Amino acid sequence: MHRHAGRPGVPCGRHGVVAGAGGRRRRSLALREYAFGLEALHRFVAGEPLWRVDEAVAAVLACESEPVDPRL
Template identity: 60%
Template sequence: MEQTIDGYCWAADNTEDYRIAPFHILVSEGKVHADQSHIWHMKTLGKLADADPVLQTTGWRRIDLNSAADRKAVISWWMKHTDDGGEGLAFKPDAFTLRGDKGLIQPAMKVRGRDYLRIICSPDYDQPKNIERLGQRGLRRKFSLAEQEFKLGFEGLHRFVEALPLSKVRECALAVFALESEPVDPRL
């Protein structure tokens, strides 16, 4: 069945209609790929998608945040994308992981569209009183949990690639599940 895939959802009447649109290659035989740039991941995934119809390329572009023209172009693209029903976009640095003075820096920043935020936050999230309330939410706990999950995930990948006993790999997965049970505002 020929179809254009735009966004995350489409009709899937049979298994041939399913697609996977990855944005990282976490591991391959004997190697964790956290040392590769985001551009490497996207180009390599593009080549894999050309060779395997189950893989769908994920749209991406490189922007220079110091360029007014690039910033204007990405804002224009984001507005059209979200006005057309897209969820939003994610900004990622070229390096897979970055460290700052305070440790690991968040690996991506999601920028959601208005319609998505209305579903998650409330239909009138953009009213001034609600914007103020949303801006006062404490995010430290959410960031801390996300960082712990990220580290545990990569520890599990390294254990898997190093062929440690599966029980050692599962320890990391179970720890992530335990962190997921921590009470945090799900809208964050």
């Protein structure tokens, strides 16, 4: 991603906006939540015990409960 010396949110490069620290945090949380969801699906399809599937599902729910500043 191209960096812009101006304010965060100013259009820049092919991604449209410059990601500030808040954007990186939100993206990181979303990727973590997605990875835990995939892990839960993999465990379920592999026929693992439900308590193993529930571990990954609980991790997804924990990610969703982390507070994120709505201004980001």
